[in-house]
Amino acid sequence: MSVDLKFIPLTFITSNEEILKQIKNTVLFSYLLSKNEETSLNYYLETTQYGFTASALGSGSHKLVRITDINNGKVDWNTVPFCNCSDDNKYLLRDHDILVARTGGTTGKSFIVNSPPKNAVFASYLIRLRLNKNANIDFITCFLNSYLFWSQIIEMKSGSAMPNVNAEKLKTLKLPKCDIKTQREIILAFQNEQNRNELSGLYQKVNSIEILFKDSNELSSNLNYQQDLLIQLRQSFLSEAMQGKLVKQDPKDGHAKDLLQKIKAEKAKSGKKERELPPIKPEEIPFEIPGNWVWARLGDICSKIGSGSTPKGSNYTKTGIPFFRSQNVYDEGLIYEDIKYISDEVHSQMSGTTVFSNDILLNITGGSLGRCSLVQEDFKEGNVSQHVCIIRPVQFSNRFLHKVILSPFFQKLIFKSTTGAGREGLPKYNLEQFLVPIPPIPEQSRIVKKLTELMNLCDDLQQSIQDTREQNDLLLQQVLKEALMLNK
Structure with a gap:
């Protein structure tokens, strides 16, 4: 495999369900790369096209979908602004077009167009990928939502002051070369866990990864809860100190x-x-x-x-x-x-x-x-x-x-x-x-001494939580590596 696969935390992919989906797709594509010839995304593409440069308007001849209009993989076309576009043949959207963000914090994030309104075009910070007859849309969608894809995108963005990719870079992305029938059948079987002998090992791997992932997230939730309790404990110590409840008063203090x-x-x-x-x-x-x-x-x-x-x-x-x-x-x-x-x-x-x-x-x-x-x-x-x-x-x-x-x-x-x-x-x-x-000053000193002792204990607990969190993060990083072991 020529791609260095990595688990990559992404700010716009945060739900456990979505992260697990990305990992599962990675398992499949890792397997397919081990069984098939490697090719580039260009093999599956008919055309690429940069978006239309125009200002958003309250009314106009065309709907203009922008990066900001794509939320959770969906577009509410009722809220998409308008523009005036004279060269609509070049920019018109149709079913199964793929829009990819080419710059900014969501670089690489994709959106599959389904049932777009008439005269819908796309804005300049997006790239449209139009698939050819070699490609199954579900197969390409799984690839675009895997760490095989994201590992390559992050590598492309590295070293740039402003994260970005271009159409030529996207064409070079590596993925397995499968005929259209294999794409359709294996995606359907994998997504629905249909009984195919060659996929039995994948199902086992996915199940073990899912268990590891859920355990990791459960531990992370527990650590967050402990962290919140620790913050409350520190605040409680300070509150008691300010009310004179932390140390005993001494009449000799004056x-x-x-x-x-x-x-x-x-x-x-x-x-x-x-x-x-x-x-x-x-x-x-x-x-x-x-x-x-x-x-x-x-x-x-x-x-x-x-x-x-x-x-x-x-x-x-x-x-x-x-x-x-x-x-x-x-x-x-x-x-x-x-x-x-x-x-x-x-x-x-x-x-x-x-x-x-x-x-x-x-x-x-x-x-x-x-x-x-x-x-x-x-x-x-x-x-x-x-x-x-x-x-x-x-x-x-x-x-x-x-x-x-x-x-x-x-x-x-x-x-x-x-x-x-x-x-x-x-x-x-x-x-x-x-x-x-x-x-009185003597009591101030005693309070500070006691608070220091208690805060040091809190610091020790904090360090313990942090150590456990780091170990848990390492476990999460290992999830994807576990996915690849099947093919080594």
Whole structure:
């Protein structure tokens, strides 16, 4: 066999039933290649034709079917737009024409035309394959829905910035050369599992593959369920920690009111005039906390809450001062992949948004809204973009505040308070007013220690799930290889 067959995950083929169909078809064509001469798709083709280039219209002389009109192997002709086409003989569709997407994310996906309306043509991002007398439509359809086909398509697309195939490439696709009678009889027998001695081994192979595939998917579903439970467990630990239920209170710790006074005094030393935040109303308090805890607004316990900016002209350098954007900020810590740098001069101009060790960085816009990193202790200096907010507490455990921000109640505040059309954003004034439960410093340390232990256990469970998932994925990859063993 000259084709390197592979199991290829495809974004537009996701249902277990459809994937299994692709695998079954691969089993058949692998068998046929072992018993018959190899040929190219061109042997079965009368013509190929690129689609008609035209704008979609609300009315016109012809229906214009596009890639986007083909969904789940079907076309709702009532929703297909119109165009005006003067050369309709070249582009008209008829029964058993095959349309193949030649570009984009669905490159290679095919559609068999059945009972098209009068004057239906096809758009330019499609290629029409018209079969000759050597081809049975069901035989070719099975080929186009097998990993024998997809393995070759992926190879053709590799190395291209924009995935695409052309008519000449499609003509070279390899498949078995069978006469029309054999095509018709073997497809019918295989699809209906009719009793043919030469196919008995295939039926056994298909049955064993189906069992492996179903077992693999059942395990995958169980892993997804475990993953969801683990996420809930992490959130539960954080919720209990914020309510004072994770560790015991100790009278020797004192009262958090004293801590608030120390914070207030420390902030007064800076001489910086701050906006007075409104007093906390009873209806704002989300849950009860221990008697020696207090509620405070985030702005009351921080010396800085504010986002950065983007250097003019995206003036980045290859080395220099680390410049953190939202894609660098994760709950587990800062990610330096795709990190940008700015010069000392630009950093000096942005001195108001300098990042120091133990700062907390919070994403305040976009799809990563709410993601939050604690800057490591050995960090020197950096800066941030306008999509990232620096939170710098005073006389307070940075590690505890980081956990507060990650907790369900605080994340809920973030998402309820975003503003802006299209691209969500969290205003500084809203963030300053968010409530924070404050235990005495010794208890903050105990909570962080306990949470770290529990999250480490969750990490171990997460790794176990991931290891099992990878093993399961390998099993799925083996399914197609198992299909080929019959012919070796």
